[in-house]
Amino acid sequence: MINPFLYFWIFLKASLFSSGGTGNLPSLHADLIPAHLATETQFAEALTIGQLAPGPNGLWSVSLGFLTGGWTGAILALLAVTLPPFFILAVERLYRRIESHPAVEGFVRGLSLAIIGISLVVMGKLLIGASEGIDYRSLLLVLAAIGAGAVRRIPVFVIIAVAGVIGVILYRN
Amino acid sequence: MNRPLSRGRFFLVWLMLGIQSFGGGSVVLAMIRRAAVEQYGWLTEAQFTRDWALIQVAPGINLIALTILLGRRVAGKAGVFLALAGLLLPSALITVLITLLYSHFAERPEVRAALRGILPVTVGLGLRTSWQMALPLLRESSREGRVSFLLSILLIAGCGAIAALWGRLPVVLLLCGSGLIAALYNLYRAIRTGSHPPLFPPSVKAE
Numbered sequence: 001m002i003n004p005f006l007y008f009w010i011f012l013k014a015s016l017f018s019s020g021g022t023g024n025l026p027s028l029h030a031d032l033i034p035a036h037l038a039t040e041t042q043f044a045e046a047l048t049i050g051q052l053a054p055g056p057n058g059l060w061s062v063s064l065g066f067l068t069g070g071w072t073g074a075i076l077a078l079l080a081v082t083l084p085p086f087f088i089l090a091v092e093r094l095y096r097r098i099e100s101h102p103a104v105e106g107f108v109r110g111l112s113l114a115i116i117g118i119s120l121v122v123m124g125k126l127l128i129g130a131s132e133g134i135d136y137r138s139l140l141l142v143l144a145a146i147g148a149g150a151v152r153r154i155p156v157f158v159i160i161a162v163a164g165v166i167g168v169i170l171y172r173n
Numbered sequence: 174m175n176r177p178l179s180r181g182r183f184f185l186v187w188l189m190l191g192i193q194s195f196g197g198g199s200v201v202l203a204m205i206r207r208a209a210v211e212q213y214g215w216l217t218e219a220q221f222t223r224d225w226a227l228i229q230v231a232p233g234i235n236l237i238a239l240t241i242l243l244g245r246r247v248a249g250k251a252g253v254f255l256a257l258a259g260l261l262l263p264s265a266l267i268t269v270l271i272t273l274l275y276s277h278f279a280e281r282p283e284v285r286a287a288l289r290g291i292l293p294v295t296v297g298l299g300l301r302t303s304w305q306m307a308l309p310l311l312r313e314s315s316r317e318g319r320v321s322f323l324l325s326i327l328l329i330a331g332c333g334a335i336a337a338l339w340g341r342l343p344v345v346l347l348l349c350g351s352g353l354i355a356a357l358y359n360l361y362r363a364i365r366t367g368s369h370p371p372l373f374p375p376s377v378k379a380e
């Protein structure tokens with residue numbers, strides 16, 4: 001592996017100047033590929049694993065770290081994605097000082113509403129863009145999940161596990 | 174509802190989240206929301222929605238920022254580290270293990286079939302989370318009056334429509350635009366109802 005400090009910096013920089021779980025993708029791609037530190041296949045694999053593994057999708061960086069730098073790479077990548085979000089503590093402190101101002105109140109509400117609108121669309125795109133396509137059974141599963149999510153006694157983990165079993169029964173050929 | 178939790182129990186809650194939160198970001202968010210708001214009452218629905226909005230301004234992974242905020246809210250500095258360690262150590266470890274095994278199982282038909290069943294369910298859970306985040310905002314704005322309520326609906330629908338039609342529009346722009354519109358409206362409302370001193374006091378007119 002190359003100099004661990006440089007490696008760490010590449011991951012840290014990518015996460016520091018981006019937001020969301022995969023916002024660091026363009027920067028990592030631009031730094032690692034031309035330097036032959038990672039391949040396109042490793043990127044694709046890491047992104048898929050980020051979806052499969054528990055925890056935030058952003059942990060795809062840990063998978064990429066492991067593929068390109070072994071355990072050291074994984075640990076450095078994990079540190080690099082954990083540090084930038086600490087900036088929220090400063091944001092929150094600032095917010096507390098000005099929260100009662102009507103413009104600030106309004107801004108945060110507008111922000112929340114936009115997030116909701118965008119999330120709804122992202123959910124839709126996720127469903128439509130599924131590699132295997134969707135059918136009426138997918139839509140029934142969406143509705144079933146909304147219902148099951150409302151029952152507080154069923155752990156989300158169990159809902160996902162049951163969905164996996166249903167998937168095997170319905171779609172295995 | 175606000176039962177105090179020992180540090181050990183608090184760590185355990187996050188550890189279980191870290192082990193169980195399969196299914197991608199929307200599932201993790203749904204799980205954290207359920208634990209924080211419904212199960213343990215660390216914060217209200219409205220506070221959760223507000224925290225999630227603030228987090229969009231911070232760099233990096235949103236769910237990690239959320240974990241930091243919740244950890245501090247419940248147990249101070251120690252809470253931040255307990256929550257982060259609980260959530261991330263098991264999930265990062267499992268991520269590495271899956272990376273090790275991936276090439277062996279990725280193309281198996283059972284795995285592909287299972288994932289095909291899981292995807293719509295993660296979408297359903299995500300839709301529910303969005304609805305629950307919207308609820309306190311819609312209630313609050315409907316208390317303020319019809320115009321407030323309509324504006325809220327319009328911002329959700331408008332941002333959704335723009336995001337749907339405009340493939341690679343930077344999300345930050347959309348977020349800021351919506352925030353700005355709501356900020357201006359709220360300021361206008363506050364000045365009109367007199368709950369806030371006007372920015373530009375009207376010059377005193379002769380009677």
